[in-house]
Amino acid sequence: MDATLAKLMVLRFRGGVRHRVQELKTLRGLLYMCVTIAVIVLLMEQSLLPGNPLAGAIQGGQEQLREQFSRLMPVGLLAACLLTVLTSSGPAIHFSPSEINLLFSGPFTRRALLLYKTGFYVFGALLSSLLITLLVPAFTHSLLATFLGAFLTLMFIQLFSAVIGLVSQVLLGYCHVPVRRSYVIILLAAIMAAFVWYLAGVANGLAGALALFQSSLVGTLVLAPFEVFVRIFLSPSIYPDLLGWAALGFSINAALLAIIILLDGHSYEASVAASLKLHKRWVRARRSGLIWGAQPVVVRSFRPPLLLGGSGPIAWRQLLTALRTSSKPILVFIGLAILAGPLLVIAAADISMWSRIGFVFFIAVYVLPRTLVFDFRSDLEIMENFKVLPLRPWKLGAGQLVAPVLLTSLVELVLLSSVAVFLDGTAHAISVGMMPFLVPFNLLLYGLENLLFLLFPTPLVPVGRVDFDFLGRTMVEFMIKTMLLVGACALAVNAGMRVLDLTERSWPAFAGVAWLSLALMALLMLPLLSWAFARFDVSRR
Amino acid sequence: MICVNNFTKTYNDFVAVQDLTFNVAPGDILGLVGPNGAGKTTTMRVLSGIIPPGSGELSVAGHDIVSDPIAAKQVLGYIPDDPRLFDALTVWEHLEFIAAAYGVTDYQPAAVALLQFFNLDDKRHHVVQSLSRGMRQKVAIACAYLHQPEVILFDEPLTGLDPAGIRAIKESMRERARQGAAIIISSHLLSMVESLCTHLLVLHQGQCQCFGRMEDVLRAFDDAKDDTTLEDVFFSITHVDETQPG
Numbered sequence: 200m201d202a203t204l205a206k207l208m209v210l211r212f213r214g215g216v217r218h219r220v221q222e223l224k225t226l227r228g229l230l231y232m233c234v235t236i237a238v239i240v241l242l243m244e245q246s247l248l249p250g251n252p253l254a255g256a257i258q259g260g261q262e263q264l265r266e267q268f269s270r271l272m273p274v275g276l277l278a279a280c281l282l283t284v285l286t287s288s289g290p291a292i293h294f295s296p297s298e299i300n301l302l303f304s305g306p307f308t309r310r311a312l313l314l315y316k317t318g319f320y321v322f323g324a325l326l327s328s329l330l331i332t333l334l335v336p337a338f339t340h341s342l343l344a345t346f347l348g349a350f351l352t353l354m355f356i357q358l359f360s361a362v363i364g365l366v367s368q369v370l371l372g373y374c375h376v377p378v379r380r381s382y383v384i385i386l387l388a389a390i391m392a393a394f395v396w397y398l399a400g401v402a403n404g405l406a407g408a409l410a411l412f413q414s415s416l417v418g419t420l421v422l423a424p425f426e427v428f429v430r431i432f433l434s435p436s437i438y439p440d441l442l443g444w445a446a447l448g449f450s451i452n453a454a455l456l457a458i459i460i461l462l463d464g465h466s467y468e469a470s471v472a473a474s475l476k477l478h479k480r481w482v483r484a485r486r487s488g489l490i491w492g493a494q495p496v497v498v499r500s501f502r503p504p505l506l507l508g509g510s511g512p513i514a515w516r517q518l519l520t521a522l523r524t525s526s527k528p529i530l531v532f533i534g535l536a537i538l539a540g541p542l543l544v545i546a547a548a549d550i551s552m553w554s555r556i557g558f559v560f561f562i563a564v565y566v567l568p569r570t571l572v573f574d575f576r577s578d579l580e581i582m583e584n585f586k587v588l589p590l591r592p593w594k595l596g597a598g599q600l601v602a603p604v605l606l607t608s609l610v611e612l613v614l615l616s617s618v619a620v621f622l623d624g625t626a627h628a629i630s631v632g633m634m635p636f637l638v639p640f641n642l643l644l645y646g647l648e649n650l651l652f653l654l655f656p657t658p659l660v661p662v663g664r665v666d667f668d669f670l671g672r673t674m675v676e677f678m679i680k681t682m683l684l685v686g687a688c689a690l691a692v693n694a695g696m697r698v699l700d701l702t703e704r705s706w707p708a709f710a711g712v713a714w715l716s717l718a719l720m721a722l723l724m725l726p727l728l729s730w731a732f733a734r735f736d737v738s739r740r
Numbered sequence: 741m742i743c744v745n746n747f748t749k750t751y752n753d754f755v756a757v758q759d760l761t762f763n764v765a766p767g768d769i770l771g772l773v774g775p776n777g778a779g780k781t782t783t784m785r786v787l788s789g790i791i792p793p794g795s796g797e798l799s800v801a802g803h804d805i806v807s808d809p810i811a812a813k814q815v816l817g818y819i820p821d822d823p824r825l826f827d828a829l830t831v832w833e834h835l836e837f838i839a840a841a842y843g844v845t846d847y848q849p850a851a852v853a854l855l856q857f858f859n860l861d862d863k864r865h866h867v868v869q870s871l872s873r874g875m876r877q878k879v880a881i882a883c884a885y886l887h888q889p890e891v892i893l894f895d896e897p898l899t900g901l902d903p904a905g906i907r908a909i910k911e912s913m914r915e916r917a918r919q920g921a922a923i924i925i926s927s928h929l930l931s932m933v934e935s936l937c938t939h940l941l942v943l944h945q946g947q948c949q950c951f952g953r954m955e956d957v958l959r960a961f962d963d964a965k966d967d968t969t970l971e972d973v974f975f976s977i978t979h980v981d982e983t984q985p986g
Contacts, residue, residue, distance in 0.1 A: 500832040500865050512840035520828040523867070581824040586790040588841050589813040738751070738782070738791045 200318065201311035204302075208318050222668050231671020238674050242334055265433055272432075273425035274409060276352065283360040292316045292361060292459070310460050317456060324353040340435050347441065348432035351448040355428060358455035365462040424451055498523060509590040513598025517573040521602050528570055529606060536614035540621030552625075563611060564684065565677055568648050572659060573602040575649045575732070579656055582737050596649070596728035603645045608637040635710070639718040643687055646724025647680055653731035691716040741766045741922035742787065742891055747796030749782050756782045758946045760796070764922040764939065766890070769913065771937030771954070772926040773970075775978055778943040780926040781821065784895050787924070788818040801890045814842065817884035821896040821926075823876040827869040831860055831879050834868065835886055842887035854882040858908060873900035881909060885916070892916060894925045898932065910936055934970035942977050949977045 222228035292313060294302070302312055328349035332342055339345045397408065412418040427448050434440035501519060505511040521529065543555070575596075578585065585595055612634060619630040657672065695713030702708045742764040749757045757779040764770045772780050786793045787800065789809050798805045803812035825834060835854070839847035855861045858878040868876055877900055884892060894913070898906050913936060917923055927933055933940070940957045942950040950957055950973075961973045 497865050497870075498830060498867060500830045500836070502836075506840060506843075509841065512837050515840075516826055516829060516833075516837055519833065520826070523828045581826065583785075583790050583820055584824060584826070587788050587813055587816070587818045589810045590841065591810065736791055738785065 200314045201307055204307060204311055204315040205318075208315065212322070228668055228671075231668050231675070234671040234674050239330075239333065269429055269433060270413070272429045273422040274413070276356070276425040276428060277422065279356055280359050280363070283356055284363045292320075292463075309463060313456075313460055313463060320354065320357055324350050324357070327353055339432050341437065341441070343437065344432055344434050344441050347445050347448075348428060351431060351445060351452060352428045354452050355424075355448065355455070358452055358459065362455050362458050362462070365459060369462060427451060507598075509588075509594040510598035510601070513590075513595055514601035517577075517599065517602035518605075520577070521571070521573045521606060525571070525573075529610070532567070532570070532610045533613050536610050537617050539614045540617035540619075543618060543626070544621050559614070560681075563607070564644060564680055567607050567610060568603070568644065569659065571603050571606050573606070574599040574645060576652045576659060579658065582735065585732075586737065591729070592732040593725045593729035596725055596732060599649065600642060600645050600728075604638060604641045607641045607645070611637050611641075632710070635714055636717060639714065639721045640684075640688075642721035643717065643724060644680070644684060646721060646728060647683055650724065650727050650731050651676055651679070653728065653735050656735070687717065687720045690720070741768075741801055742770075742924065743797070743799045744783075744787070745797040747783070747786070747793055747798055749779070749786060749791075749794040755946050757786075757943075760943075760946075760948050762941055762948065762951050764891075764924060766920045766922050767917050768939055769917050769923040769925060769937045770939040770941055771933035771970075772924055772941050772943065773928070773930065773933055773974060774943035774949075777945075779946040780943055781895055783943070784818070784893050784924065784926050788816060788893055789813050790818075814887075815890040817887070817889035817892040819877075819880050819884050819892070819894050819897055821899065823873070823880035825868040825876055825879060828867060830865045830867055831855070831871075832864045834879055834883055838883045838886050844887050847886060850886060850888075851882075854885055857912065858882055859904070874902055874905055877901055878905060878909075881912070885912070890921055892921055892923045894923070894927075896927055897925060898927070898929060930970045930974055940970070942974065944978045 223232060294312070294316060298312075298316075302315075307315075328346050331349040332346040335345060335349075339348070413422065427444060430444040431441065431448050434444055501515075505515075507514070575582075578599075588595070615630040615634055615637075619627050622630070655672075657669075691713045694716040695709040698712040699705065699709040742762075744763070745761050747757060747760040748755070760779075760783065762770070772783065774780050782791070785791045787798060787805065789805055789812065793806065800812040801815045803809075803815070805812045826837070829837065832851070832855075835847065835851040838844070839851070844850075852861070855864060858881070860875065860878055860882065863871060863875060868879055871879065877897070881897070892913075897909060897913075901909065910932070913923060913925070917938075925933065925937060934954065937954055940950065940952065940954050941948060950960075952960075954970075957973060958968050958970065961976055962968045
């Protein structure tokens, strides 16, 4: 690598460390780091408990787990690579605007710049691999095998995806044929339909089709490079197995890097454009929390909103933002929610009721609120606009909560409906019974989210890697939210139970009182939000 | 129209503005000038209700901004130095939003006229994120004008505008003042302040150094030479020698 660029890497690394050390000098930074480390230690401990599916499998038989890993991982890796290619917004390696401005005009070869950037990927992959080694139960023969396997596999996914992107860029450059998105969607739908039709005719469905593919000549050839990385994980000895397979994996990655350097000249401009596009997305994410937000230019303007005492325009604006910037992720969530029922039917025997509830709780309390950010949390940079409006803070808060509460409730309603349709017995009854509680529960949830945000405002995405401040804060917030939500639900159920005793086990009365209790607690969030908004001082940001 | 009495604002130990007193009558345009960190933006933000004052009395059109903030904001238009709009909304939707928020009925003719005045009619259905900084500044000003505010606060209003835009906005300020609005302009463009403003307030290190009618202030510093400009006055008051670097 170019000596100057190597020096720049060192300087930037030192700057990153300095930044983290500065954070740790504050009480908050120190506490957040302690929380992060404590949670990692707990996860490490938990991953070895017999209740954990992986750990249980280890105790049940390591060989069985290795066999499953060996059979499924090549296909899993292929899927991960394809997913990375399909979801990446650019052809190859991304540079930040400052790198484009300062380095592209500097006395550096393109090859040196690519190697410099690859250095950052290596650093990121090393950190991620360290975490994977700590958290994944040791079903491999040694920690070194887990670490090397994770590192080389992560690098492979990154480099392989970049090569596929570059090759398609080169091919499109030769073809000069614009492809309409609708044609691509029709083609993908046709492939999916053919695949489903094929699966219907194969014994054992998906598992049978997978076995057929892996045993075929095409399957063997396609999966051959991925097999190498499985062998690294499962090497029984350091020498010759681990070192031999790792050397082969390293050679594959080096070859991919060479191809990237070779092909990069064909897509120089596209690479710059893609880098700038990605950077804009991150700036937007830091500003508004909307990572997947699209950027339309000209759209149809909608009719004026209902006033609703001033809350109407606020809610209307957030719903429009959701429609224009995040309709795709919302549709993806709805699609996944539709699949919940069928998936639970397939896996019902293997997953306990508590695991299911825990998973749904995590999705509802963490994943959805972090994706559907259409409230105060997306308006950190434009809080001044709300401060000057002639609106009572509680009306403003109420308007801000409408979009996320409605959208989250919609996704959850689809999920519960899917479960209710495909499952019967207790799961069916619980799903139907939970439906009326979605709106008050989500009002409480987003009220808490916004309250915490207004009291301790900060962007919703991390600053670089190993952002203890972000990680610690996220974990603390999740714990606080969980405690308050569980407490609120327990209070509501308790109120319902008392009425149940008084009314000789009238379940409608139980549900009505529990719903009213939860709704009342949710509505209490409005004066709290009003107070928090009033004390939010934009000048102290 | 705008009354500020003994206003003080502190951030922890730092005094941003100290014991500031001034008035702006209907039809007056007050130029608020001062070096960086003088307390201009703090004063504007407090007047617009964005941040709370530390102490003192501040009222807009007779409404105290602490005890009656909603009524005060109803008659106020504020244009910040950096136009932060709602990224996903179109230009027209911004005007609709403002009309709804301020309860403006039959706003369409006025909105169309504002778009034409600022040469934004062809950008009506553009999402504001796709507009240049200057255009976004014009959208912010059009939004501030839509509800016919009695008090308008401009913080560096001409940043990023093209010459035609600068002329249009200066003319619009004069027109609004003629119609009876009280206007405050905070700016570092001393020539613009001198040509546009009827009154002047110079802030330095959070304190009022000079307040009065523009010609009176210029006359007060006229003893050194005949053609005294605001620039001369500014450097004389703030004790910064423009011939020395830094």
